[in-house]
Amino acid sequence: MRIPVSWLAQHLELPEDTTPEQLADAFVRVGLEVEDVTSLEPVTGPLVIGRVAEIEELTGFKKPIRHCRVEVGTVPASPDQGQEADEPDGNSGEDAVGRPDLREIVCGATNFREGDLVVVALPGTVLPGGFEISARRTYGRTSDGMICSAKELGLGDDHTGILVLPSGTAEPGTPAAGLLGLDDTVIELAITPDRGYCFSVRGLARELSCAFDTPFADPAKVDVREAAGEAWPTSIRDEDRAPRFVLTRLTSLDPTAPTPWWMRRRLMLAGIRSISLAVDVTNYVMLELGQPLHAFDTTALRGDLVVRRAEPGEKLRTLDGTTRDLDPDDTVICDDSGPISLAGVMGGETTEIGPNTTDVLLEAASWEPASIARTVRRHKLPSEAAKRFERSVDPALPAKALERAMTLLVRYGEATVHRGRTDLGAIRRPAAVTMALDLPDRVAGVRYERGVTARRLSQIGCHIEVSTVEGAAVVTALPPTWRPDLVQPADLVEEVLRLEGYDTIPSVLPTAPAGRGLTPGQRRQRAVSKALAHAGYVETLPFPFVSSSVWDDFGLDEDDQRRRTMSLLNPLEADRAELTTTVLPGLLDAVTRNVSRGRRDLALFHVGQVFRAKDEQPPVPPVAATGRPSDEEIGALHAALPEQPVHVAVVLAGQRELPGWWGSGRAAGWADAVEAARLVARHAEVPLRVRSAEYAPWHPGRCAELLVGDEVVGHAGELHPKVVSALGLPARTCAMELNLDALPLVERRPAPRVSAYPPVLLDLALVVDASVPAAEVTEAVRAGAGPLLEEARLFDVYEGEQLGAGKRSLAFALRLRASDRTLTVEEATEARDAAVAAAADRFGATLRG
Structure with missing residues (x-):
């Protein structure tokens, strides 16, 4: 979320010398992630307010070009400018005080007209980015300055037209930098899912209030006027989807009323484009309070409103011009014509606020977060409203947000408030949470000052009661409506610790208990990895997921045990939905990727688990999340796991010994793969036997079987030419794979016996x-x-x-x-x-x- 510092400061009593960097540091201290702090680039030189006096449309060019005469102030009268007393011109009074300073400016924008107030950069002005303005000849005319867009001034990304200010904002010639607030700073934050209330100036200012221990002026403290009747007949069929639904109506709205400059500026700095007064007010209240609003053109409504789930086959054309097939899981707002809004996400095109809308029905609601999140992902339709609803919105806000919006529309749009208000549902308040008063101290290992816990919980809006139970002090906190995430003592502890500062918690490493360390298997695995690295192999960490087609590429028989894989319910990639039974596919993928990037001489290795389904693989039992699983459930979960032995594998391609002045080099061969197996066996302290074999995916005549005693523990050699071709590998690629867990662990290694006698x-x-x-x-x-x-x-x-x-x-x-x-x-x-x-x-x- 992007927010200007000046907007935040309006609701806080901060020292005048507080810098934006200090605000950003304060956000970090209370657990928010600051992505960027951007100061508006300064504009130097004569940047002034201008009034468009005359527009001449130039023809003969590929795009619209306008030659404008813009009033940018007054030229003072000089002593020799006066007229003779008997001249019947009638302008002697104007000359006595000066004449309008008119500048000729060529402009390609068409979103302004004669009489509009604009921002003019006169020659000598340097705009953000070091762009200096000078008088120049263009399109056959002289342009003595530039009419600026919001993007050129650094106020936003909108450059589709120049910046037009509301009438009466200032007189021509007024310096524009201060009026535009070009000395402001924008802070951009990444809001985590559990902190939805911070998607608003209200929430962010409250966090800063806690960080600086300074008073906070809540913008949601508004008096909601009494209602007389309904604003519009409405019913809710699924109250779980819409816990609260509020409507209010305004009539006689002036559709031509401009959005005040201060509001447009804040919206631009927050990254929202100004559209019209009615739409801008809903966006402004959403940013200020965190409650999304939606405005309907009342004249376009047909009959009563109904909030329900969509029915099969229903469609809705949303405000982005796309006709969407609705799902029965979608929540919609309907009238007699059918769905008119995708609830909590985006409104419909049929009831859109237009340039002539004078009768507006404002809606504010609370929606079930999970259903909104599913709708957004189903329709791939993220919106600013959905960002807030899927993280939960304060259910006490709808009526207050509507009151705030109505006040703004009455003040700036001369609207008339309808006396009725529809208010369905109730405010669902979080349950009280009780914990020991000293629990934050014990969790952090810090002795906080007396009263810290109660004070910090009060700052975030909790109603606090401290009592004594069995001789111990306990605190009962009733969370505010905007904090539905506070449901257990651990949540209250986290709030106290983050507001006191995580940096105040000492970092103390626990003492390692004696007699513990790496297991023999872990020591062997590390020894093998180090030995392969010293031998010139490079370790890779491939994903353990494969496609079922890889076994066909390997040439495995249909009854091969390696085809018995475990499937993932929620794979990262749809075409790789199985757990691998061998580490070779991931290594060979790495070879292919390196070769495609020009690296042809490769020696790679990987030590990792494979997944082998048992002969009788039991299903994974369901386990409730309400408490710790029982020992029987844990045993059933372990029994449902596949066998997961650790394998070590190497792959060689290209040159094993590079050519140079020392010789012609040597290509990697099957003997190198066998030697890698011998290297592993030496560092595992076990004797390894090698004999010829036939085993896919290796070449039948160049495959070695690796044995420890009489047990086969792996294979090594050159891959089959068909496998090399199917996988796009370099010719004569070689590989070795060995079951490291199948090697016996040597707990006690005997001391070597050295003979003093000659061989x-x-x-x-x-x-x-x-x-x-x-x-x-x-x-x-x-x-x-x-x-x-x-x-x-x-x-x-x-x-x-x-x-x-x-x-x-x-x-x-x-x-x-x-x-x-x-x-x-x-x-x-x-x-x-x-x-x-x-x-x-x-x-x-x-x-x-």
Whole structure:
């Protein structure tokens, strides 16, 4: 909400030296969010009031152009200007005091006429933005100044026409800066849903009154005149939708009466365009008191008014010129012709106030906030009135707001007030709230001065009673009608604390209890993340939501367990409404997004939960919000949750080693994905085995199965070309995914045993069928060599004619060592021969000659 400081100050007794910045700081202290503080840019030079004396329409141009003669003051008479006594001109009196100062000005606006008062920037004036005015030749005429719009003066955003002042505002030549209030400041605030009363000068001034502890003049303190009969016959069919509905009528309104300048100025600074006196008054009262009003052209009404829900098939053409299909959940105001207003949101076009309207029916009501919010979202029709109604409006305001509006229309529009008033419904007052008098002190950990609680609650409008119950002082607060959010002791505590200042509450960190810290699983997860980051992988945080189509892109079988997902009732994106069963889709999305932005060499990782539906997944039970759930309900909620294991995954694309002067680089391959799995296993302190497998979405011939013991914990390798094509990934993209929770936790890590005896290094080359996986041959060598083997590392793979078709050579580097002695050559040879024998027994391996 935008509000000028001068308007707020009118209702407060603030020191004269109070700055707008101090007001903004005060708003922040009481819990309001200040978005901007904008001072109107100063205008220097001769900015004056002018009267349009003559208008000449210029032709021959693509747009309307006017050549105007504007009176901007009086030129003093000089001694030689007098006329001879016998001249029969009859103007000697005017010359004696000076003549009108007429300036020729070229203008493209058409919203003014001869005799209107305008704002003129004479040559030498510098307007906001550093725009300097000078006399110049344009459209074949001389323009000796500029007639200004509200936007050019910094008063608002309306630049559709120049600023026309009401007749009698000032005489031509009067300096305009002070009259226009160009020294004002506008404060813009973001009003939270629970502070709807702050959508008004009344509410904001009250907050400042609490912040500065200064008296507050409530603009809603008006005397409502007595009514004689009804203003218009009306009935309400759904009282829950319209707790209160008030109407009053004015006749003989002058439709040509201008809106007074002070009102137009405040509306412009608040961001509302001036339309007509009747409409401007309703907007002004809404900003001042927070009660939206609506004005009907009484002559357009047909029969009695009815407030009800819309019926199926009904339509309404609203003031924005759009015909809307009404929903049975919409609340409407109707006459005999059907709906004439979308209640609390926008009026209808058939009863709009027009340029000739003299008979006006004003409406002020209280509407159910939730229904207004649904209507706004359903029709995508936000309005200033709806902003207030969906946050709740003071139910005691309707009659007072109408009285204020009638007073303004009578004063400036010479209207006559109809003696009747329709007032349906009642004021629903909040229930009293009782709390311990020292509860704010105990919550904040601060000992406030005596009487602070009662004083602060009184400042926000509560009626306070302090009593003693069982020897303890308690306070009973009856909240005001504009604070329906005060329903429990915690709400009263918050009011006391925010008005006393959150900055007065000490920040004390609680002492961490001894013997607690990260769990073993959390420590392992952090170790894995750090290891991958050190290895050059970049962590991403993708959303855990996927589309069902991703499983088709992955090539999963119809009975694949990964297709058993959990659906969201209220997804962020309609096409991604399922919880993922693998972290790969989010990582691959990140790869696609990076590639589309020119980043092709990628190594990404993510550690996060996946969601696996149970074989018998129970439904989520309903739980009441009236109190804490029972232990049985909490157990049922936990049982309804899916399994959520933590997975770690990496994706590689492009170059793993970048080219440069040091070499030609190396493309990422399936071996890098397998090595990432080994890295994870090393930092999880578990042994990992690798063997070939076929598992979507990996390439059948380049997929490795990751095992801990006999349990499969993940897969790694190169993605299938069809998957790469379907997802738009770079060619030969590789990936690894591993179930981190499936790895056993090593609570006690044994100290490493370091042997003081030298190792025996041997090389071993075995010839096997090319179809035999190297990883399985490595496992056979390790098993055969026995406990003396420290390491068996594959360092060469060779295929050639001398080996024969379908054969390849695998060369291993063996390191043998005993912990208690120096190995003999015979012992080392025996271990090597045992390794060869094991490989020969399992795969028919032979020693390469």
